[in-house]
Amino acid sequence: MQQLTPYQIRQLCRSGEFASNTSGLAPGFVQANMAIIPAAYAADFLQFCHFNPKPCPLLGMAARPGAVDLPQLAQDLDIRTDLPRYRIFRHGELVDEVTDLTTVWRDDLVTFLIGCSFSFEEALLADGLEIRNITERVNVPMYRTNLACQSAGVFSGNMVVSMRPMKPADAIRAIQICSRFPQVHGAPVHFGDPAAIGIRDINQPDYGDAVTIKPGEVPVFWACGVTPQVAIANAKLDFCISHAPGHMLVTDLTNSKLAVL
Amino acid sequence: MQQLTPYQIRQLCRSGEFASNTSGLAPGFVQANMAIIPAAYAADFLQFCHFNPKPCPLLGMAARPGAVDLPQLAQDLDIRTDLPRYRIFRHGELVDEVTDLTTVWRDDLVTFLIGCSFSFEEALLADGLEIRNITERVNVPMYRTNLACQSAGVFSGNMVVSMRPMKPADAIRAIQICSRFPQVHGAPVHFGDPAAIGIRDINQPDYGDAVTIKPGEVPVFWACGVTPQVAIANAKLDFCISHAPGHMLVTDLTNSKLAVL
Known part of the structure; x- marks a missing residue:
């Protein structure tokens, strides 16, 4: 499975043979968060991404409402079928989880793709840094913070962050590496005291799983792609779609192409 | 005084009209730490700088023993007269502080110039960051650590660090900015717990002055140019010369030229 190309993975999603994380x-290839929103709210959402590039780094946007392709990111893409699993929301509530959007698709839906931490985690691992959630084989811990995003139209909310514990010298190196990748959340937004950004209990993440923080390590916090999902949920849109957590769009873009330096 | 060019400042040092910090x-111009060492130890010292580039970033080295010029760094330089104040050491002991080296100069002396934190402090200030020792008008606090330098011949010792307290988000920005300037100590080497690098009391610096650490701030530690001075002192050379603390060589090189990105 690991040896498949992005195109082959998308084809297996399309045929229903693959529906997993x-x-x-x-x-080596970029995986993307996805949000699909009615055209009436698309301009607001685009502005929200523009105002909040660290949690909402926009990798791509469909050229027009109803378009199911994004040729700059994925060859022969059909966004309705080429992710393994989707979540459907009505009035801000999760109503269904599906592997195919064909029956719910509408001509007014606009697709947004947003950078994901998988890309910078790969760069950190390649440098020899340990990523605790990978070592412990759990989801990265994520937390709601008191850092307000800049609102845009119907979209507002506080930033969600992911956390990876590191020794300070490793955190400094991680800041350097992640600074090269602004389209996948870039440098961390905070380290150290969780309470300084409104996190009450580091051992009780709001999403994902807790990880071990060893003596001498500090929690390092990155802006997280769950932020736009929270902003969308806050907006209680009559209809919207996201990927299921961890079930991303695998694009044809290499992570290396996202490095600005 | 602030309006003088580097060349004019060096000329005032040469004539004896200027002998201050x-x-x-x-x-905008690079100021450099200076070490002058007998040729017998020069190869060892060069290797020590090579092994320990963060505390000992070499900006320049005289082309041959006895040479008093460094044309790549300063026009018409006479290293014996063009700094405001020098310290002379014999067998590791400070024996004199002078404003002119002409009478003690020897044909076997080799000059080394090493990057100084003034350059990155300027870049941090230009970005809008506060530097506490500048705000409080004192010398930056410096500490001996338990981080061992890699020894080279007669030169060995632990790293000395300078400390500037910052909020974590500012520290992250400072790491980004300083990473562009490897020749003036580059990114910090540590932040947070002083004990992790062998510092017992953050309020009792080994050199310089203590500064206020406000609630929500963490101490951020940079490798410091005092490190090579300690290594030279440890070697108890029969003879060597340094600049007096804060009395640097003002070069013709702009700080901007040191940016690698």
């Missing part, structure tokens, strides 16, 4: 698949 | 002079 994409973590670890197609090493 | 160079902090704040010739904004």
Whole structure:
């Protein structure tokens, strides 16, 4: 499975043969968060991404409402079928989890793709840094913070962050590496005291799983792609779609192409 | 005084009209730490700098023993007269502080110039960050650590660090900015718990002055140019010369030229 190309993975999603977590698949290639929103709200959402590039780094946006392709990111893409699993929301509530959007698709839906931490985690691992959630084989811990995003139209909310514990010298190196990748959340937004950004209990993440913080380590916090999902949920849109957590779009873009330096 | 060019400042040092601290002079231009060592130890010292580039970033080295010029760093330089104040050491002991080396100069002396934190402090200030020792008008606090340098011949010792307290988000920005300037100590080497690098009391620096650490701030530690001075002192050379603390060589090189990105 790990040896498949992004195109092959998308084809297996399309045929229904693959409907699982994409973590670890197609090493070297960018995986993306996805949000699909009615055109009436698309301009607001685009502005929200523009105002909040660290949690909402926009990798791509469909050229027009109803378009199911994004040729700059994935060859022969059909966004309705080429992710393993989707979540459907009505009035802000999760109503269904499906592997195919064909029956719910509408001509007014606009697709947004947003950078994901998998890309910078790969760069950190390649440098020899340990990533605790990978070592402990759990989801990265994520927390709601008191850092307000800049609102845009119907979209507002506080930033969600992911956390990876590191020794300070490793955290400094991670800041350097992640600074090269602004389209996948870039440098961390905070380290150290969780309470300084409104996190009450580091051992009780709001999403994902707690990880061990060893003596001498500090929690390091990155802006997280769950932020736009929270902003969308806050907006209680009559209809919207996201990927299921961890079930990302595997694109044809290499992670290396996202490095600005 | 602040409006003088580096060349004019060096000429005033040469004539004896200026013999003070160079902090704040010739904004935008690189100031350098200086070490003058007998040729017998020069190869060892060069290797020590090579092994320990963060505390000992070599900006320049005289082309041959006895040479008093470094044309790549300063026009018409006479290293014996063009710094405001020098310290002379014999067998590891400070024996004299002078404003002119002409009478003690020897044909076997080799000059080394090493990057100084003034350059990155300027870049941090230009970005809008506060530097506490500048705000409080004191010398930056410096500490001996338990981080061992890699020894080279007669030179060995632990790293000395300078400390600037910052909020974590500012520290992350400072790491990004300083990473662009490897020749002036580069990114910090540590932040947070002083004990992790062998510092017992953050309020009792080994050199310089203590500064206020406000609630929500963490101490951020940079490799410091005092490190090679300690290594030279440890070697108890029969003879060597350094600049007096804060009385640097003002070069013709702009700080901007040191940016690798």
